[in-house]
Amino acid sequence: MRTASSLPHARDLARQLRKDMSAMEDVVANCRSAVEARESEIKAFRFLNWELVKKQVGELHRIPAERRGPLFGLPVAVKDIFDTSDMPTSYGSEIYAGHRPSADAACVARLRAAGAIILGKTVTTEFAFWHAGPTRNPHDTMRTPGGSSSGSCAGLAAGMFPLALGSQTAASTMRPAAFCGITGYKPSRHWISRAGVKALAGSTLDAVGVFGRCVDDVALLAQVMAGIEMEEDDNPSLDAPVIATWQGQEWNAAETYATSAVLEAAERLASAGANVIKVTPATDFDRLIDLQKLVMAREAACDLAWEHLCHRDLLSDTLADFLDEGTAVSAAGYQSALASVDDCKSRIDQLFGAADILVAPSAPGEAPLHETGTGNPDMSRAWTLLDLPSITIPFGNGPSGLPLGLQVAARPGHDETLLGTARWIERVLGTEVP
């Protein structure tokens, strides 16, 4: 294991590649070695074609120095719910076997324009819901990598690529990143376009998520897609933040070793100067977990109406039942849930109090066995519903030695505070990545 700081950050690597393009072949060769070493057991990819990768590298070589973007030469793996014009995209479903979109998803187009190599498409659960794909956790192949961004997290943790895309509707960025011991970031929903990304609960919940080896890496990837021009010295670490542990219903339901790891992290952050406080959310904030389930079910039944109505026989039972359930949610119940969410959002400042950010476990425990599913998403449901920008930083290990994650969130739209604080936390904790 090396510390995050011992690996070149994506920004530095891209800067180096812009000057010396010959290193691009090495970067790709390193990815290929990792794929050849472990893909047969990990099964991170849904589609990967080295000829197509070589073609992209060739095209990058022809880009004049002044037009080489901030991701120049960096391989990015893309969850198979993002449309790609040059690769099949099947959304984790047989219904779309062999489907080839006409266009790239808007955010993928921005990655390419910034010089990224789109390495391949990674395994997603069916339509980013629960029904698992074949991917295994590289830390223990008997375990799930988590979902729904299974392949992006497992492949990154196995060293197959330095950056990857995912998404989050309940916990699909935080949970798999934590299970695989990598860094995941779900920006505020409005930062990154979801045009060309298959919707699951598009009206209220879906967000694009990103994965990397450190906070700097995920920040860079997200900023490129959001169209935010970053200066070299932007997003400095913030010093001595006020940090609140979020001890709601999820906290009490998590494994003791998971909450203990958060408390240990908090203690170390306090020693480094942070003011650590505790937030016990009011009952109506605790209700957000159930409201998230209701909103997700109804919106999924709306967004996947074609699949539900025309191809029910090709859906997993898990999903078909969930869409039935969502169809049965009344308009009044949905409207009332959204009103409760708005009410909680209007009291976000009161909730945060003096805190700049909230912390909690990224998942209730370490990765469960593969056959049990992709793990419990409850730790992120409320924060996703409130659209808090969130980052998971690997910290600690469970009883089986598997990685745990520290989930960090800021007020809606306060992504800069989140990134700055997360950088500070990462430095204090000396986060390790594989």
Next chain:
Amino acid sequence: MRTASSLPHARDLARQLRKDMSAMEDVVANCRSAVEARESEIKAFRFLNWELVKKQVGELHRIPAERRGPLFGLPVAVKDIFDTSDMPTSYGSEIYAGHRPSADAACVARLRAAGAIILGKTVTTEFAFWHAGPTRNPHDTMRTPGGSSSGSCAGLAAGMFPLALGSQTAASTMRPAAFCGITGYKPSRHWISRAGVKALAGSTLDAVGVFGRCVDDVALLAQVMAGIEMEEDDNPSLDAPVIATWQGQEWNAAETYATSAVLEAAERLASAGANVIKVTPATDFDRLIDLQKLVMAREAACDLAWEHLCHRDLLSDTLADFLDEGTAVSAAGYQSALASVDDCKSRIDQLFGAADILVAPSAPGEAPLHETGTGNPDMSRAWTLLDLPSITIPFGNGPSGLPLGLQVAARPGHDETLLGTARWIERVLGTEVP
């Protein structure tokens, strides 16, 4: 001209068709006659194939009585930004010439499941922005039908179909419906899934819109797509509402004949028992017009990134310039705009005061000449940004005898109040449709 009440409402027609399917051929034949009479000058359709229509009618004939849905046998024309699996879908752009989606848009799937006949695809401006298609206003073919839902409104007004789909990002449902003298409804954004609908400003603005001959018709169409099960007697007219004329910056910029028509309508509503008041929005509400332009530009640059980056040469200059402008909007400026909108939303109750609904002209005047574009969207920008559910009801005529519209809006999420009040207004005003 017949009054709305003299035509069979869609709900009644569907009920009749469920009992006597043989009338389906007549309904389709009526559409065909109108198309044959006027399509060569109106140019409402981007795609129309009578064999495909016949095939759908044949399939409907095989549906057993107990499974015939609320739109059974009703032809619906679909704006060409909605994906259809059996018809080409080109989003009003050469980039997608001949494009055939793999799936139906989620809301189109729900229409089919409810028994609708998808008649064909109607002309949209390029990606539902300003660049006009060939469609002409059936009331005067020298005039624009408005945009971006040009073909849906012009075709409906010319009697080619009883129901149609559109969308709204600035004013693309209200404006063309008013110019064509038909009823348009933009429900609250979260009611109808936009999965499979080409995004223009998907994060904050885009909404599905619907068109018909009366409020009952648009309510039925929207409710089916929203998955709202309506009882026969739902949505009764509300009596004696409190109605406020919205006399903001848009009002002052509109033609005098347009605001006079609204005042005349208000007077008639007052005579029928409504309490009519006046709202002069505070300065920060007047700013919403400019904020809508900024948000729309930035989100369009995000959502259309692939087209902008990879196919700029196939975009109109109008759109390419707009996307350049949107790319230049800073993240901080966008964030600050969204914060101002949230602030206005939190004061909606204060804005409405005692009023149940707001009224204003649906457009600044009657339809301008075709060569000048699709008309000014300013009358709907603020209300779209606040996500007020809105209906336009045809009322009055401009100096050239062309139709005007009364734009009616309710608080966010209060679609039932809107529909009930709009039904009452329609009855009082005796709205006429072609």
